[in-house]
Amino acid sequence: MTFTMVLAWASPLLFHGVLRLVLIQGIAAALWSVVLRQPYWWIPIHLLFLPLAIAMLALQLPSWLYLSAMLLLALVFWGTVKGDVPLFLSSHAVADALAAMVERENAAAFADLGAGVGSVAVPLAERHPVMKVEAWERAPLPWLILAWRSRGLANVAVNRANLWDSDLAGYNVVFVFLSPAVMVELGDKVRREMRPGSLFISSSFPVPDWPPESVLQIADRRGTRLFCYRI
Known part of the structure; x- marks a missing residue:
């Protein structure tokens, strides 16, 4: 200016x-x-x-409209001012690819860190009713939508908590769609906590200095790539 x-x-x-x-x-x-x-x-x-x-x-416009918009954005993007990751939504094609991958892995437990409104956790739980699905989401409004969408799924556990508080040792497959800003720290957490042989999948953003086992190109509008890391 x-x-x-x-x-x-x-x-x-x-x-x-x-x-x-x-x-x-x-x-x-x-x-x-x-x-x-x-x-x-x-x-x-x-x-x-x-x-x-x-x-x-x-x-x-009346001033209450601006206040309402600010409150709505705060409920959706809760914690971003402290460095948390903003809301990213995965496509149906990504959910389809993950459903096939957990089936090949014969996964008994799956974690979605930063699950948003459940665009991955809910369809995977529906397709694999015997697989335990845990979703971690901190922002209030996405968490509320996620909890509502998964209310009838007995195999889903919804945690309104910071993903850094999760213990990754109990999962066969862990999925994230976060941000380049956190991938170094997250990669350290994954390698420290996940069991040997388990699979870590990051949508769109690779872990620096960690060659993936494979990279899956998804045919969606975003051209998503899934970076797959074998522990």
């Missing part, structure tokens, strides 16, 4: 009118995002943030 204000002072004709100022501010912020090599999704955020903020002010 400071960069745009300097340009506005230097070239007032270029910045005549609020809409033009907003447009140039968004473009400048997006260009700086590219220069600083931020993740690609920041580009539309920088382009749209100020125009959307002005549009919301122009609509003169």
Whole structure:
């Protein structure tokens, strides 16, 4: 914003009118995002943030709507300000692939760390009713949806707890869809706690400096890859 204000002072004709100022501010912020090599999704955020903020002010919406939106986001993305992983949803194709994998592994116990709304844990429990499925989710709203979806499944245990508090020794297969920021620490935890011969599967994000046993390409919209690590 400071960069745009300097340009506005230097070239007032270029910045005549609020809409033009907003447009140039968004473009400048997006260009700086590219220069600083931020993740690609920041580009539309920088382009749209100020125009959307002005549009919301122009609509003169009641203040309780903003409070409600903030509370909803807090319930979904609980703990991200402390470094927790945001909500990522796995596709049906990923659930199908995992169902086939746990069958080949003859798994008796499966853990989904950071289970979200149960996009993996619930379909796996439905397809393998004799397999114990434990789902770990900390955010209140996804946990509530997960608990509701799995209410009729006797083989599912839902834990509203931090995944770092889990003990991985009792699982044949552990699945995660988290973030690159935690994969080094998680890899250490997995190798320290999981039993030899068990299988650790990470969706989309590999563990640095740990060659996977195999990488499975999923034919979904995201082009998901499952990184499979044999303990």
